[in-house]
Amino acid sequence: MWRLRFPSRTFFAIKDGKALYPSLDSWWARTRRTPVASQPHTTRTGTGARKERDGAATTAAQPQRRAHSAHIHPLLPRVSGRSSLAQSARPAADAMPLALAQLQDLRERISDRLRPWSRSAQFWVRAADIYTSYKVCQLRAGFVKDEEEREAMWEQQHELGAQKMYSLCYELRGLFLKAAQILGKPDLAPMAWVKRLVTLCDRAPATPYDVVRDVVEKQFGKNFDDIFEFFDVEPVGSASIAQVHRARLKLSKTDVAVKVQHPGAEHLMMVDIRNMQAMALFLQKYDINFDLFSATKEMEKQICYEFDFVREARAMERIREFLRVTNKKPPVMVPRVIPGMVSREVLVMEFVKGTPIMNLGNEMAKRGIDPGGKIAAMAKQKILSDLTLAYGQMILKDGFFHADPHPGNILICKDTEVALLDYGQVKEMPEDLRLAYANLVVAMADDDLLRAEEGFRELGIKTRTIADNKLEELFQLSLRMFDTRMPPGVTVMSPFADDSSLTKIGVESFPEELFSVLRTIQLLRGLTVGMGLIFSCAQQWRPIAEEALLRSGRIRASQPKQKRSFLRRLFW
Template identity: 70%
Template structure:
């Protein structure tokens, strides 16, 4: 403990490293673990000054309650429990000690001098490199914004890669984060090293079966999380000391403190994966090769160098202790480090080494001896396979061993999912929560969910959706190989794009606004053009959109529109059946053989025999953010849009070019992009696909929907990246409104009026449309107008006439502004839309040359972001609530496009309802100018009343059988959440993902 006297800050970090049962006696461990979280606390008066300086507000104005006594204090910061005003849940406020950075850096330099001294006199290990990495990692800990980003990134990764995240990651309050203050979700639990005492308090035998099973589950969750982070992502939490791990209700594990994270370069990640396989396979030769690959230089002082090198690898990088050993002595005369001198050690690998050693300490403390290398084998194989370094894999479906099979409890206390332990006198009701989760296998999903269907699948592909002979013609071995290769080629591009989205979101939540990128000024100002528009799609004056349902496809292609956009995205609920039947339907449509026998109406639907009267077919795949959880590739869900694109392109590219595209196509619409890097990835996908099947580059063509606020500042750049494959941009105005609210969620000065008042007459909407037209025509491609969402009102001719009048007026505005065409949601609107555009354009196929809109070049950032005007009303709140709940009630049943109140509502319009309610609730907006403000109590009443209204509208029987109750829960949860989820469909998607066992017609429950 003398270390604390001359290095008071760094001593805490050293305590975290050596305070482990595998390195120190039990009494030392107890004292060192206490030291980790018991640094001297900063007085509350000073904490208050730091908070008010950092946040710019009085503590009393921001917090309803703030505990002056900290929950804990460590070397860099201390944490307080608090509650924000207007919130029902507690938060944790992390506050940096004033002046700690300079003091800590001084301590680290002292530690480096000590390391150099020890290397010279006793220890033949590159300790100095270790302390250099400590300096770098601890330096990062002083920036809490960076920590918040890391927490969100890891939280997203673990959720994306698992049906349920193996560990709990606190959610950040992104609106209250500065460099020295971090506000996050409060996690209620007990420190992991107190688990034994807590079990004993409840009358449970700490060495009994129930306690053993709980400990195995807890350590299993941690091991699974770290295996995925280190080997699949490379970005990982690098500080799993006991003070950062809580055991919560139901034996769930919470991982705290993301100040120390590491982003491992791919070369080291893959080298470490190779080393894990070497250790798991007991392969000394491969371990030696891995050391060299990792850049670990050694000098042997023994005869049996290869075996000692392997022992060193196990000591350094595996959690398993040798038989009979309970405490390591790494620098004893008999240790491998004494026999194999480590002359140089990559600084960046220290975080991995430290993490493994902390996991080993936890396992010893919990009484479980296991090999992380064996548990991580599937992740290591996956990493190497994806990089093309491993041809065959033992763990194709990643069937993890349970920890019980590796622990001292395995012989007499094995726990199996099919046979939970019987109730015992020692258990009691108080420990029921731990029992619920004792039978969990380690791995990328419980193998109860594993599905080996009767589809003929290639290596690394696991189809978990229901088997249907109808789908076999789509899910062929070659088609699945094509999709798998796409996923492997572009998975890292997609992950990087999503990381960049999160970073941009954080900047906006911190007060920034989207802007034109000065780095790409040359693209915007230079003269260049996209490839010429193919003659087959030169005229797009009216386009109809709809889901990929069989009857809808036929009616849309026969509707008189120039183009039909078949939608896998907002108009479709992405159930397995909807997606696969959609692919079957499109294949039949491209081949010209599609028919639909409507027995209820005694009518057979088929395509018009006059091919010139059949619309050209565009397909919209899902956005980059959506997974396809019925198809796993190398152990993780495929990217939804790559499945949609890959299957459709593979089966239809040859036929399409013959029947539809006059040598071009297939044609696509690309949704939800936020940056040109995402367009660049799509361009690479197109080039890859063209090259793979041997067609000319530039054959595939696509229109990009500009439907996010960040993308409006990237339109030139998006076209530039897709210049050989582009046929234009489209004003996706409903999603654009949704994106405006989402982007400015933390900007109370940007709150929108009722959604019905946010039309194209708003300055920011008009500017968006004008700039899109000017940009597209300058680059030689189409500028498509937005959606007419009205549907015919059959039972009210006057109302129908008025609605069509509004459609005509809106389409005339688009035509006069210079748009080349427009969208309609219903075939009944096509004659009106066609009439308006033909009256304005005549026989010309488009306005690319005639409507250049040079005046739009003067549009500024302020024009594109101008604050919207209008009122916010109680009726607006009620309509949002009804639409949101009714849409979400339809979505899980397979319906993604829902006619409501004479409008066709899809995910985009439902999203506006959700985010607008959320923002109004968050800022307590005033309604109707009458002093009534939106709050949780008012919203609760509105939901109750609107549920009653929905029941009256749909009828009691239909209401009782429908999904309205579940929809209400999802919508209410989304509207009242502390932070705004990016997409409500990501939450709702879990309700339609069903995995089927081999040859089953019923799901595995």
């Protein structure tokens, strides 16, 4: 336990019965040492030279005055007799910078101890404000009969809520920046939220350059200037866990991206996830018929993995090699890890130059291409098709996939080539779960209600409903959760909407291992809606899913429809 003691003439901290900063006591002892024996005081005049510690000489002769008071400040040494105040105060003056530094260090330690509590308090106050404001608006809207007036009320509330959520995520940063990536999806949140939260992808505060140098030197055990010929002081981007700098290696002259972890970020993110888990339990009890807590538990595991860059480097190389051997030309580009330049907190990889996918429209306009024209639509369709093909192969064929396709991690390079960045969040699905999901993909592509129900059972998703058309509602829920397809005329698929399947079918239990798949699909759907396209990943993935089922022996002779469909897609 920490506690502070404030004796009459010193200041120190005690932890577990041991005093910290004992040098403060020794400093006090030095400044309180017994003065020279008193002599009859006489007034002296004249000049004299005394030597400073650095050897410089100064004139210090002044008439000496008798101390007019016996009450001297306790932090100054007492003087008597022939000892002058200037001579006796010199040890104290030398010790003051050390004491101030120690006091500053103590203050920072106490601040570090209190920061999680302060952070939690800020989160709950702000979250409660957003939640209650929406509940009040919901109550008021219930008394308004005019549809346009009710819509205006909600639009105003969405603007206010978006501003508050932006402030929460921007000021607290950490895990809340990741939450903003999900909440800011155009297919899930109101447009006011999307416009505000989409700007938070790379807005985390940057670690100072001198700290970055220290981290790199400590992790690699080499002098910073011996590693890099050039190192951009300003980061290319800064996220919740790390920031990325552009640099050039000194020996090979290769342009690289250097990913450096933010010191102390891991502890604060663990505090954030605990708060989000408590909020999830509250929401699923009173508002949302979905097992949110299991989702946050899986998120907790993934976040712990993200702080290990050695694991991330291995994941990059595995996915890069898998896509290379699976395709004549990989549908997406995966950066190459620089051998021998990986540690737990620093990762060096090849630098990929491209345009963030969120800026694709502006880039097309600069090149004289109408973002809403046919050429732009064809380019967007190819980009989305390549990206989702890579995900279909990773999830259904290998079971090991990149689980963080938010807009900040996707670059568009020359000739519409897609580069997929940041492999901190990857997931390996168990074999039985991968095949069960493949079965559900086929069911969604074929609009097979019975097979979709079977897929839910195989995946371990437990639901409850009192709806008469249970199969239809369950199928609609599967589309909302696991396909990028949007119903005709629908641009927002909010779980809070009156027609949402979650209001009719409650998800009592959801496998933690499946959350990464769910999150990936939701992010891909957000990209689909944001690009203004109509696209079903289930229909694109159907041949891959059928191949996985065929190889496993899941497609039997009693299922000729699936076999014919599979053969038709291969040869026609």
